[in-house]
Amino acid sequence: MSARRIDPLRDVVTLRVDGKKVRAEAGENVATALVASGRWLFGRSVKYHRPRGPQCFVGRCDGCLLRVDGVPNVPSCTLTAREGMRIETQNVIGSAALDVLALTDIAYPEGLDHHHMFTRFAPANRLMKKIARQIAGVGKLPDRVDAARDVRDEDVDVLVIGGGNAGLRCANEAVRAGAKVVLIEPRRLGGLAALVFDPVVEKGPPVDRRRSAVVGVFHEVGAGFTHREEAPDEVRWVITLGEEGLTRFRPRRVVVATGANETSVAFPSNDRPGVIGAVGALELLRQGILPGEDVLLIGAGRGLKVAGRELRNAGARTHGPFAAQGDDIVDVELEGRWAVKRAHHAGETYDCDLVVMGGPLAPNVEVAMQAGAEVRFTGKVFEVVADDEGRTHDPTLFAIGRCTGRRGEAAAAQAVRAGRAVAQ
Numbered sequence: 001m002s003a004r005r006i007d008p009l010r011d012v013v014t015l016r017v018d019g020k021k022v023r024a025e026a027g028e029n030v031a032t033a034l035v036a037s038g039r040w041l042f043g044r045s046v047k048y049h050r051p052r053g054p055q056c057f058v059g060r061c062d063g064c065l066l067r068v069d070g071v072p073n074v075p076s077c078t079l080t081a082r083e084g085m086r087i088e089t090q091n092v093i094g095s096a097a098l099d100v101l102a103l104t105d106i107a108y109p110e111g112l113d114h115h116h117m118f119t120r121f122a123p124a125n126r127l128m129k130k131i132a133r134q135i136a137g138v139g140k141l142p143d144r145v146d147a148a149r150d151v152r153d154e155d156v157d158v159l160v161i162g163g164g165n166a167g168l169r170c171a172n173e174a175v176r177a178g179a180k181v182v183l184i185e186p187r188r189l190g191g192l193a194a195l196v197f198d199p200v201v202e203k204g205p206p207v208d209r210r211r212s213a214v215v216g217v218f219h220e221v222g223a224g225f226t227h228r229e230e231a232p233d234e235v236r237w238v239i240t241l242g243e244e245g246l247t248r249f250r251p252r253r254v255v256v257a258t259g260a261n262e263t264s265v266a267f268p269s270n271d272r273p274g275v276i277g278a279v280g281a282l283e284l285l286r287q288g289i290l291p292g293e294d295v296l297l298i299g300a301g302r303g304l305k306v307a308g309r310e311l312r313n314a315g316a317r318t319h320g321p322f323a324a325q326g327d328d329i330v331d332v333e334l335e336g337r338w339a340v341k342r343a344h345h346a347g348e349t350y351d352c353d354l355v356v357m358g359g360p361l362a363p364n365v366e367v368a369m370q371a372g373a374e375v376r377f378t379g380k381v382f383e384v385v386a387d388d389e390g391r392t393h394d395p396t397l398f399a400i401g402r403c404t405g406r407r408g409e410a411a412a413a414q415a416v417r418a419g420r421a422v423a424q
């Protein structure tokens with residue numbers, strides 16, 4: 001068996017996937033629709049052309065990249081299915097299942113060092129580079145060049161980036177204190193907590209929420225920013241892209257609440273189609289998809305525990321969880337080329353059609369770093385340096401919640417204090 005819909009389709013849209021029709025529920029994302037249609041193989045890796053499929057379902061890996069209506073490298077787990085969408089596998093010669101370039105993996109089982117290939121004979125080296133340039137990279141250029149997009153400029157007192165529990169708490173507190181606040185969150189509010197932990201999504205006064213993602217944070221000197229008297233010569237731009245297009249925010253204060261991400265568990269073939277994260281499994285269940293009937297659980301943590309329970313509640317059988325001893329990788333061997341079919345662990349064989357892994361959470365520090373925050377290495381992960389009020393070394397920049405290594409009560413208290421501080 002493979003993934004299947006728990007609920008029947010109601011509001012159907014039809015996609016064209018490599019020329020074949022695939023039915024989807026209007027409003028669900030494209031990756032989910034493809035998985036529900038029984039497809040785990042989405043494409044091939046860049047160099048060795050090994051099979052790839054969606055893994056995180058929250059826009060954080062590259063396993064679900066597809067060409068959509070002539071636009072390359074679209075993360076299909078963040079794209080809403082629409083009637084008539086034209087979806088193509090990219091990065092293959094042939095098809096995702098029969099990709100000629102997969103011969104690279106067979107021809108070079110010990111790895112391919114392209115830096116030193118044919119270096120003794122210059123013409124052969126030039127030819128090799130020419131071929132490599134043609135076949136390397138991910139995706140081909142778009143079918144058409146879109147017109148330049150308009151960019152809207154917007155001044156705001158406080159820009160909160162991230163709508164998990166910490167971001168929401170902070171935004172609510174700042175609004176209560178009278179600040180003009182915009183909250184940026186491309187996905188559902190509540191973040192990881194709403195899926196995995198107790199969904200204590202903070203209720204409060206209405207917050208101006210934008211369904212956008214942050215494209216980047218840039219600093220510009222001499223931009224004539226009059227709104228921020230204390231530093232008139234330097235502007236911090238936060239560029240976002242979402243339902244309302246591109247926006248350039250000029251916030252007086254920025255609060256980074258980007259949370260944390262589930263990481264992979266180390267075991268052989270953990271990049272195979274049909275191996276997904278616990279958060280991904282919960283996302284699929286939430287959208288009415290049972291991702292597997294026989295599921296091997298690998299790793300540890302709250303997310304995996306909740307995913308295992310929810311999968312069983314939905315009718316799946318689960319095996320495990322199997323975890324590593326100490327710092328070893330998990331001793332699991334998977335069978336199946338384009339999807340998982342069987343697994344071997346500790347002398348036992350398990351028929352399974354899905355592997356769900358629960359890796360440790362790693363703080364998302366990239367946006368805070370772009371904004372100018374310092375990060376530190378704890379020995380296991382990087383986290384943003386911020387105090388219990390969310391203050392960083394920059395008085396206009398705050399960071400709160402899991403991206404600062406705090407969680408639970410400590411994160412909640414920090415978010416509330418930061419909300420009051422940014423409103424001053």
Ligand code: FES
Binds near residue numbers: 055057060077
């Ligand atoms: S980015 Fe889409 S599945 Fe990970």
